[in-house]
Amino acid sequence: MKKVEIHPDAVERIKKFTVTDNQLGFGKYVCPAMIVCAYDKGEWQKIELIPYGPLAIDPCAKVLHYGQEIFEGMKVFRHPDDSIHMFRPEMNARRFNVSAKRMAMPAIPEELFLEACDVISAYCKNAVPKRLGESLYLRPFMIATEVGMGIKPAKQFLFVIVASPSGSYFSGDSVKVYIEREDIRCAPGGVGFAKTGANYAASLNSYEKTLKLGCDQTMWLDAHEHKYIEEMSGMNFFAVMDGVLHTPKLTDTILDGVTRRSIMDIARGENIEVVESKLSIDDILKASEEGRCTEAFVCGTAAVIAPIASFLDKDGKTYRVKDPQGKIGMSLREKLVGMQAGREDAPKGWLHKVRNVDI
Ligand SMILES: *Cc1c(COP(=O)(O)O)cnc(C)c1O
Numbered sequence: 484m485k486k487v488e489i490h491p492d493a494v495e496r497i498k499k500f501t502v503t504d505n506q507l508g509f510g511k512y513v514c515p516a517m518i519v520c521a522y523d524k525g526e527w528q529k530i531e532l533i534p535y536g537p538l539a540i541d542p543c544a545k546v547l548h549y550g551q552e553i554f555e556g557m558k559v560f561r562h563p564d565d566s567i568h569m570f571r572p573e574m575n576a577r578r579f580n581v582s583a584k585r586m587a588m589p590a591i592p593e594e595l596f597l598e599a600c601d602v603i604s605a606y607c608k609n610a611v612p613k614r615l616g617e618s619l620y621l622r623p624f625m626i627a628t629e630v631g632m633g634i635k636p637a638k639q640f641l642f643v644i645v646a647s648p649s650g651s652y653f654s655g656d657s658v659k660v661y662i663e664r665e666d667i668r669c670a671p672g673g674v675g676f677a678k679t680g681a682n683y684a685a686s687l688n689s690y691e692k693t694l695k696l697g698c699d700q701t702m703w704l705d706a707h708e709h710k711y712i713e714e715m716s717g718m719n720f721f722a723v724m725d726g727v728l729h730t731p732k733l734t735d736t737i738l739d740g741v742t743r744r745s746i747m748d749i750a751r752g753e754n755i756e757v758v759e760s761k762l763s764i765d766d767i768l769k770a771s772e773e774g775r776c777t778e779a780f781v782c783g784t785a786a787v788i789a790p791i792a793s794f795l796d797k798d799g800k801t802y803r804v805k806d807p808q809g810k811i812g813m814s815l816r817e818k819l820v821g822m823q824a825g826r827e828d829a830p831k832g833w834l835h836k837v838r839n840v841d842i
Pocket residue numbers: 556678682714715716717718719738739740741742743782783784785
């Protein structure tokens with residue numbers, strides 16, 4: 484295992500870093516240190532903790548032209564005894580490599596990924612906020628740094644982690660979902676299952692429409708029939724119908740969310756029936772009209788769970804969900820947030836304690 488090189492100037496800056504804002508928001512603050520690790524000549528070089536600052540990128544770096552880029556999003560929590568814990572980071576490490584493979588990028592050994600996350604969390608421990616629902620959000624990413632206009636997979640990359648003390652992504656209000664029936668986010672055989680910037684870039688045009696129509700989230704349907712629910716631009720989807728929790732079955736056009744998996748595990752533990760299947764949007768809208776779809780919600784690391792108030796279709800018709808502060812969704816949210824914060828017992832292996840370092 485390669486040791487992480489800690490730059491003293493990064494530590495000096497961390498020591499002076501405090502955030503007193505009680506409205507942390509999401510991504511508003513970043514820690515003054517970051518992890519960098521270059522990939523060159525077929526191998527990962529040393530991992531370093533350096534002061535946060537601009538990256539020197541050649542204008543001809545391939546990431547700037549061809550979008551060879553992947554990322555992750557994960558959270559680190561402060562428990563009541565002040566110990567610091569990462570939530571299921573090995574899931575992010577594994578998914579990072581799934582994304583890397585699809586984007587013709589080198590895998591990063593899981594233990595190197597985890598070590599880098601542990602180090603930045605350990606050194607930024609004073610920036611891990613205390614209140615329930617708050618966390619240190621880690622954003623690991625990898626970009627193709629090789630210089631050259633030729634369209635071919637790069638051979639040089641940079642792995643980076645930045646850390647942001649964050650509150651909840653959502654205020655807790657329920658969200659309005661716009662059903663996108665024209666644009667598609669991705670297609671079978673594409674990169675939908677990879678956490679890569681391309682998927683987000685493809686979603687932004689619809690996000691503008693979504694906002695203009697007074698909605699908060701874009702719902703994507705399958706590329707072929709425009710009929711089956713896939714997910715939001717950055718979150719997975721659940722609906723409660725007749726007391727059963729439904730979510731679209733994973734395909735290569737859906738991102739395999741850690742929150743989605745955790746919610747299914749918690750729900751099953753509470754004896755809530757969970758069904759993963761093809762979910763047609765028309766069935767959900769009909770069930771909403773009939774009051775059988777009692778709740779629906781979106782989920783992801785940043786927001787955890789946000790309840791859905793309504794769906795807006797392209798003909799301008801709004802379908803309200805019966806219970807916009809759904810009991811099942813809200814109780815699953817409370818359970819998951821409680822586990823992450825060390826206030827409820829979590830399944831074995833879900834929390835990884837971060838080492839203690841003196842800074
Ligand atoms: C990150 C992401 C999610 C949520 O995944 P989590 O692991 O729960 O954070 C869902 N959909 C897309 C497209 C994403 O990029």
